[in-house]
Amino acid sequence: xxxxxxxxxxxxxxxxxxxxxxxxxxxxxxxxxxxxxxxxxxxxxxxxxxxxxxxxxxxxxxxxxxxxxxxxxxxxxxxxxxxxxxxxxxxxxxxxxxxxxxxxxxxxxxxxxxxxx
Amino acid sequence: xxxxxxxxxxxxxxxxxxxxxxxxxxxxxxxxxxxxxxxxxxxxxxxxxxxxxxxxxxxxxxxxxxxxxxxxxxxxxxxxxxxxxxxxxxxxxxxxxxxxxxxxxxxxxxxxxx
Numbered sequence: 141x142x143x144x145x146x147x148x149x150x151x152x153x154x155x156x157x158x159x160x161x162x163x164x165x166x167x168x169x170x171x172x173x174x175x176x177x178x179x180x181x182x183x184x185x186x187x188x189x190x191x192x193x194x195x196x197x198x199x200x201x202x203x204x205x206x207x208x209x210x211x212x213x214x215x216x217x218x219x220x221x222x223x224x225x226x227x228x229x230x231x232x233x234x235x236x237x238x239x240x241x242x243x244x245x246x247x248x249x250x251x252x253x254x255x256x257x
Numbered sequence: 258x259x260x261x262x263x264x265x266x267x268x269x270x271x272x273x274x275x276x277x278x279x280x281x282x283x284x285x286x287x288x289x290x291x292x293x294x295x296x297x298x299x300x301x302x303x304x305x306x307x308x309x310x311x312x313x314x315x316x317x318x319x320x321x322x323x324x325x326x327x328x329x330x331x332x333x334x335x336x337x338x339x340x341x342x343x344x345x346x347x348x349x350x351x352x353x354x355x356x357x358x359x360x361x362x363x364x365x366x367x368x369x370x371x
Binding site: 144146180181182183185188196228230232245246247248249250251253 | 291293298299300301302303306347358359361362363364
């Protein structure tokens with residue numbers, strides 16, 4: 141069982157809808173991530189939160205809005221998405237974003253399969 | 258900037274046969290290297306990692322990988338493949354001080370024939 145929980149597992153939304161993806165971890169990790177994965181492709185980093193502050197935004201369009209209410213929760217708010225935004229959205233967490241990455245590997249959730257119609 | 262190449266898009270092996278998945282990386286310093294596995298519709302599970310020390314690392318599910326600096330490689334191996342190993346395998350490299358920015362390879366799809 142994964143220790144990073146993502147809800148919902150599947151989401152279908154229209155281009156005018158507003159929806160949110162949720163991610164939760166209880167491992168005491170202080171870094172959380174959003175990745176986007178298209179079919180048959182590797183995951184692509186979108187955002188990194190470190191100690192509840194946004195530390196990396198990989199030039200993601202503003203129709204994706206991340207939020208980290210506390211160290212255990214990470215949200216991704218979606219608004220006015222396009223059909224090409226349909227993908228698997230993966231949340232991950234790690235102990236920190238310190239230099240010792242080797243001791244702080246990423247733990248992934250099972251993702252939310254998003255379809256934009 | 259770091260990069261990862263997985264030369265094999267698809268590999269098919271018979272159950273019980275040995276397996277080697279190739280991974281080549283490009284990075285100026287000693288990299289952090291990872292192998293992840295992804296079953297259909299699932300997230301990524303960490304198989305093993307290397308960041309220093311013994312160049313042969315053991316992971317979960319009977320997998321191992323060997324870091325070879327001279328060849329810039331980090332190949333994944335398993336002596337005897339089980340049908341449940343069929344999945345997508347991703348090699349990834351991380352940079353020190355990079356805020357945990359992992360760069361993934363394009364993945365290798367493993368098919369296991371019974």
